[in-house]
Amino acid sequence: MPVDDLNDRVVITHGNNTATILKHGATVISWVNNGEEQLWLSQGARLDGSRPVRGGIPLVFPVFGKQKDEHHPTAKLPQHGFARDAEWELLGQTTEDPVGAEFGLAGGRSDWPYKFSLILSVTLANDKLAMAIDVKNEDEQEFDFQWLFHTYLRVPDITDVLVTNLAGQHCDDRVVNAGYTEKAPAVAITGECDRMYVGVEDRTVQVLDKGRVLFSLARKNLPDVVVWNPWDKKAEAMADFAPKQGFHEMICVEPGHAATMVVLPPGGTWSAAQEIAVGGEISLQGG
Ligand code: BG6
Numbered sequence: 001m002p003v004d005d006l007n008d009r010v011v012i013t014h015g016n017n018t019a020t021i022l023k024h025g026a027t028v029i030s031w032v033n034n035g036e037e038q039l040w041l042s043q044g045a046r047l048d049g050s051r052p053v054r055g056g057i058p059l060v061f062p063v064f065g066k067q068k069d070e071h072h073p074t075a076k077l078p079q080h081g082f083a084r085d086a087e088w089e090l091l092g093q094t095t096e097d098p099v100g101a102e103f104g105l106a107g108g109r110s111d112w113p114y115k116f117s118l119i120l121s122v123t124l125a126n127d128k129l130a131m132a133i134d135v136k137n138e139d140e141q142e143f144d145f146q147w148l149f150h151t152y153l154r155v156p157d158i159t160d161v162l163v164t165n166l167a168g169q170h171c172d173d174r175v176v177n178a179g180y181t182e183k184a185p186a187v188a189i190t191g192e193c194d195r196m197y198v199g200v201e202d203r204t205v206q207v208l209d210k211g212r213v214l215f216s217l218a219r220k221n222l223p224d225v226v227v228w229n230p231w232d233k234k235a236e237a238m239a240d241f242a243p244k245q246g247f248h249e250m251i252c253v254e255p256g257h258a259a260t261m262v263v264l265p266p267g268g269t270w271s272a273a274q275e276i277a278v279g280g281e282i283s284l285q286g287g
Helices: 231-237 244-249
Strands: 003-006 009-014 017-022 027-033 089-095 099-107 116-125 128-137 143-149 152-154 161-164 170-173 178-181 186-188 193-198 205-209 212-220 224-229 250-264 269-278
Touching (some): 009 099, 009 116, 017 116, 089 116, 128 143, 193 250, 244 250, 250 269
Antiparallel strands (some): 009 017, 143 250, 161 205, 170 178, 193 224, 212 269
């Protein structure tokens, strides 16, 4: 079967390629393209539903980070919200080639006072993994939220990696606690990196390894891009980050709507998508 429901996870198969989605968080925990794993997953990641997964592609909703405004409806939520720590349901297969499947999460929760529904679609093709999200306001009042695909990409060696197409964009740098315009035509990661590039133009962001394009990331309705690597000390401090030197083999490039909130009226639906291509070919249009 191209879409196999294995109780706690779903495996999507397209030719030689597979994507494995843990129902906990609807987290893509593996993407094997032509026999090679493309995502980084911590060896210490908990896959039993006891906490969000460290690695793969956790989903951040309805708040990015920890809400600082104590009066905001997301104030009681944990860092990065609840979507990555909730049990999603497989809704079924949607397309055959590329192979697509949909996952749903709906609530009513005690820690966020709105009725909502989320539909995530995961689509697998040769050299491509696409993910699209619909957020629907099922409530009688408007709500606001942030969304982000917290994508952990596997790289051979972080010291050989460059992230391109961010030059000229505004960067909020949480490591040096400053905002500036990115000058580098290609961003190198040489230590802890926690940056949000805000309102990134409609460009494909690429991850290079020794000058070769490893990944191309296209975005739709996701104006912000977080680039994150914890480096040695932060990796050491995370109980579920293993091996501790694993930061050498990962980079998070995280398309999101995370610098500002999306405001959604009653009955409204907001849609966004990311597409990751191995190498340089991309088909999704829009920033
Ligand atoms: C990134 C944030 O998106 O996620 C970082 O920019 C954060 O500040 C990182 O440390 C990991 O977050 P968490 O909650 O998964 O440990």
